[in-house]
Amino acid sequence: MDEIKPTAYDLMEFHVEALFTHDRNMRLHTINEPWPGEAPAPRFFLGRTVEGTAICRFRHDVPEKLIEQLKELCADEPAVTDFRTKPKHFEAYMNLLQGERFTMGPCYLVPGDVAPSLQVVGITRENMTEYLRGGFEWLASEIDYTQPCIALVRDNRAVSVCRSVRITSRAHEAGLETLDGFRGKGYAAAVVAGWAASVREAGRLPLYSTSWDNLASQSVARKLGLLFYGVNFTVT
Structure with missing residues (x-):
């Protein structure tokens, strides 16, 4: 796995795959918790990368017309340098989705050369x-x-x-x-x-x-x- 050297886009794809269950159309269904019980996935996921690429995913019950509008905005997101910076089209996403709550945070890969400094x-x-x-x-x-x-x-x-x-x-x-x-x-x-x-x-x-x-x-x-x-x- 180490030899493949995944891109930031690849890693964001692995990340969203791990977070949520998807159907064949890549629409989100539930939070992918390994233990029993299924909480619904959020209606919208946006993953901005340091390379300037972005991934967006939508829950299965979001209307197609709305998805098309959101996709256009996602394609216009710049590369991210500071994880505290909200998406360029933050207000538009919240308005279009009539969003009540959002989450945001940095994503990391643990490098292969990291070793524990204490016994575990x-x-x-x-x-x-x-x-x-x-x-x-x-x-x-x-x-x-x-x-x-x-x-x-x-x-x-x-x-x-x-x-x-x-x-x-x-x-x-x-x-x-x-x-x-x-x-x-x-x-x-x-x-x-x-x-x-x-x-x-x-x-x-x-x-x-x-x-x-x-x-x-x-x-x-x-x-x-x-x-x-x-x-x-x-x-x-």
């Missing part, structure tokens, strides 16, 4: 009772669905965990959680690095995305030198 362990059904206590008990019900799941352990309990929360045959998206009392110690960066290595071992690409206002998550991306390839934007 894989959490599975076999060892979860040993580690998932004192804060991560809730993870037990999802453990079979979110592999690989990598944790940093202190006093024989998991205090920081990174796991696959969106999964396809080409890429996994990271889900990162660190207990309150253990933040700011470099633990999150270590588990992301360990998770990414496991994902690559399985022949998939490790993707990491967050929201524009999640400073802690962006700090992890900076520490690890993650490769910024674009910004996602959705309207519900």
Whole structure:
């Protein structure tokens, strides 16, 4: 997988494929969560890349006429350099869709040479009772669905965990959680690095995305030198 060197456009395509289920017409249906239960996908997804290319996807119930209008605007989006910058046609998207809420945030690829700076362990059904206590008990019900799941352990309990929360045959998206009392110690960066290595071992690409206002998550991306390839934007 490493030898292919995907473009920013490829990575954005892998990203949207991982986030949502699609039908044959590439219309969105549900959020692609690996555990049971299906929440509806947003009505509109826009992925702007650092190369100046953009991907747009629409939920299956968005009218064709509206889709054509939105596609024209998407094609006019410039390359993104700052993930805090809203899309050029932000107001038009919100007005046309009569949008109530939007999300936006940077998207990264975890490079192949990233390695954990601290010792981490894989959490599975076999060892979860040993580690998932004192804060991560809730993870037990999802453990079979979110592999690989990598944790940093202190006093024989998991205090920081990174796991696959969106999964396809080409890429996994990271889900990162660190207990309150253990933040700011470099633990999150270590588990992301360990998770990414496991994902690559399985022949998939490790993707990491967050929201524009999640400073802690962006700090992890900076520490690890993650490769910024674009910004996602959705309207519900």
